[in-house]
Amino acid sequence: MTDLAHSLIDTLPKAELHMHLEGSLEADLLFRLAGRNAVTLRWPSEEALRAAYRFSSLQDFLDVYYAGLTVLLTEQDFFDMTWAYLERVHADHVLHAEVFVSPQAHTRRGVAFEVMFEGIWAALQQARERLGMTGGVLLGLQRQWSEDDAFAMIEQARPVADRVLGLGLGGPELPHPPAKFVRAFARARDLGWKTVAHAGEEGPAAYVADCIDLLEVDRIDHGVRCEDDPRLVKRLAELQVPLTVCPLSNIELKVFPSMREHNLARLLRAGVKVTINSDDPSYFGGYMTANFEASVKALALTRQEVVAIARNGFEAAFLPEAQRTAHLARLDAWAAASAPG
Ligand code: ADE
Ligand code: ZN
Numbered sequence: 001m002t003d004l005a006h007s008l009i010d011t012l013p014k015a016e017l018h019m020h021l022e023g024s025l026e027a028d029l030l031f032r033l034a035g036r037n038a039v040t041l042r043w044p045s046e047e048a049l050r051a052a053y054r055f056s057s058l059q060d061f062l063d064v065y066y067a068g069l070t071v072l073l074t075e076q077d078f079f080d081m082t083w084a085y086l087e088r089v090h091a092d093h094v095l096h097a098e099v100f101v102s103p104q105a106h107t108r109r110g111v112a113f114e115v116m117f118e119g120i121w122a123a124l125q126q127a128r129e130r131l132g133m134t135g136g137v138l139l140g141l142q143r144q145w146s147e148d149d150a151f152a153m154i155e156q157a158r159p160v161a162d163r164v165l166g167l168g169l170g171g172p173e174l175p176h177p178p179a180k181f182v183r184a185f186a187r188a189r190d191l192g193w194k195t196v197a198h199a200g201e202e203g204p205a206a207y208v209a210d211c212i213d214l215l216e217v218d219r220i221d222h223g224v225r226c227e228d229d230p231r232l233v234k235r236l237a238e239l240q241v242p243l244t245v246c247p248l249s250n251i252e253l254k255v256f257p258s259m260r261e262h263n264l265a266r267l268l269r270a271g272v273k274v275t276i277n278s279d280d281p282s283y284f285g286g287y288m289t290a291n292f293e294a295s296v297k298a299l300a301l302t303r304q305e306v307v308a309i310a311r312n313g314f315e316a317a318f319l320p321e322a323q324r325t326a327h328l329a330r331l332d333a334w335a336a337a338s339a340p341g
Helices: 006-011 027-037 046-051 058-071 075-090 103-107 113-131 147-163 178-190 205-213 224-228 230-239 247-252 264-269 288-299 303-316 321-338
Strands: 014-016 094-101 134-142 166-170 194-199 219-222 243-245 274-276
Touching: 006 288, 014 288, 014 303, 027 046, 027 058, 027 075, 058 103, 075 094, 075 113, 094 113, 094 166, 094 303, 094 321, 103 113, 103 134, 103 147, 113 134, 113 147, 134 147, 147 178, 166 178, 178 194, 178 205, 194 205, 205 219, 205 224, 205 230, 219 224, 224 230, 224 243, 224 264, 243 264, 247 288, 264 274, 264 288, 264 303, 274 288, 274 303, 288 303, 303 321
Parallel strands: 014 094, 094 134, 134 166, 166 194, 194 219, 219 243, 243 274
Antiparallel strands: none
16 A cells, blocks of 8 residues: 555544643644743743654653643643644544543642643534544543552542543553552443553553553553563454554654554554554654554555554444444445545
């Protein structure tokens, strides 16, 4: 499919399942919010911020991510950030978006949970009404903080629990194993939430297995280091646990030396249910179409493989069945229309 036109990849109906809203803040919006809220940033200009987008590791990136998100103070700020992302990915033919937010990074700065949540929620509602998109909010625990902090976050979310899609786990993977959050994830399941966790990005394959065995997650975010344990790859394929892979992120954070060495295609061909996502699109140089395009180009994915990956996205989404069926029908129509001959 290396000859597949940009316009075809662009129009492919997509689901985004792994994207941190704070990582979608483009430099211009970030500086606009800093001005609006009189927040002083460590970078003197947008250009200086963009120049900082060169990362040697996950922690290196997270330092910039946590500094950037301090511009978010009001419900309007969270609305503006979320709407900017949704409008942008509507243009990439994203039909469904499950967006992560990192509540603790806001509440620790004195921003009320409700302020954050309602701003995001209002933008998702507007996307549903104006753009016909579906989506939801995933609350991403930060693993460097304690189990008590995790319980406190879940407690803050209880008043809006029925509007929360699920619980996630992000932040610096090493040295914070999934085992630290077994009870927090059990609490989330009791609330009826889905659960997902970052694992096997910088951390070992064993963390991926722990997310399945100890946290009982519905999906793994990243998970690419599962390949260090061939038996785990087999298990992931057997169980059909979805991996939300973020190709451009993995290159920017040096998980793989180059896109040609990325294991997305190998995992797909081994039967693992991989999806393509953008992680932190403003920092890693691309939204959904760019992530698909870079993967197709470097890994020589066939047209059928691209459709299979997009299908995995809708199948792995936390969606009511009627909406899933409707989105999959759009994908089937795209596949039929783009078939050669
Ligand atoms: N938070 C935002 N992006 C992340 C990533 N790639 N890994 C872990 N936590 C994150
Ligand atoms: Zn992530």
